[in-house]
Amino acid sequence: MDNELQRRRLLKALPLTAAGLVLAAADTSAQQLRVEAGKILVAYYSRTGNTAVIARQIRRAMDATLFEIKTETPYPEDYQATVEQARRETQSQYLPPLGHFVADIDGYDMVYLGMPIWGMTAPPVIRSFLRAHDLSGKAVIPFITHGGYGLGNCMDVLHAHMPSADLHPAFSMEADQERRTLDKVSDWLTEK
Numbered sequence: 001m002d003n004e005l006q007r008r009r010l011l012k013a014l015p016l017t018a019a020g021l022v023l024a025a026a027d028t029s030a031q032q033l034r035v036e037a038g039k040i041l042v043a044y045y046s047r048t049g050n051t052a053v054i055a056r057q058i059r060r061a062m063d064a065t066l067f068e069i070k071t072e073t074p075y076p077e078d079y080q081a082t083v084e085q086a087r088r089e090t091q092s093q094y095l096p097p098l099g100h101f102v103a104d105i106d107g108y109d110m111v112y113l114g115m116p117i118w119g120m121t122a123p124p125v126i127r128s129f130l131r132a133h134d135l136s137g138k139a140v141i142p143f144i145t146h147g148g149y150g151l152g153n154c155m156d157v158l159h160a161h162m163p164s165a166d167l168h169p170a171f172s173m174e175a176d177q178e179r180r181t182l183d184k185v186s187d188w189l190t191e192k
């Protein structure tokens, strides 16, 4: 499915799901709406902010709880150093320690799980997150940004790390890639 079609589907799906929550509340009370809405978690990892933009939009549309996944030790500022570290960690299946944890993960029925693609797969910290939080029985809807090379084996990795979750197809889109920006700026600086 092309990115534009996926994007339109997500935008269409968001108000529908939100409407579902309103309906759920209509026959009960405003209190119930808050309880229902509170059951949605938007958990995401984002190094340069692309995935974070989508996470914040989903949070607003769904009145969900937002949780930024962080490593205990941040990745290097330097792009190439991060690529190298991520490559080593993926190859060795290393699980970088998490900076913090979701309080009461059992309280959520639905989890929007956001990430960029790193080295044609999920970033190592996503495996750490899934190891530390049991998403069995929950609806999990991934949203993924990449630099133009697609999802690689990301969905297989997600499935392998939460085999008992109800894993939905991902919303994905190409987003600005730091490397492209760095290359363009380097060219510009060397041309001068």
Ligand SMILES: Cc1cc2nc3c(=O)[nH]c(=O)nc-3n(C[C@H](O)[C@H](O)[C@H](O)COP(=O)(O)O)c2cc1C
Pocket (backbone or CB within 6 Å): 045, 046, 047, 048, 049, 050, 051, 052, 079, 082, 083, 084, 086, 115, 116, 117, 118, 119, 120, 121, 145, 146, 147, 148, 149, 150, 174, 175, 176, 177, 178
């Ligand atoms: C370490 C690293 C590895 C990356 N590997 C890929 C890749 O394999 N394929 C791809 O299309 N983009 C790759 N990218 C680009 C990111 O997926 C893309 O820029 C993404 O939108 C970044 O999201 P963020 O701003 O939320 O961190 C990589 C970026 C980094 C930092």
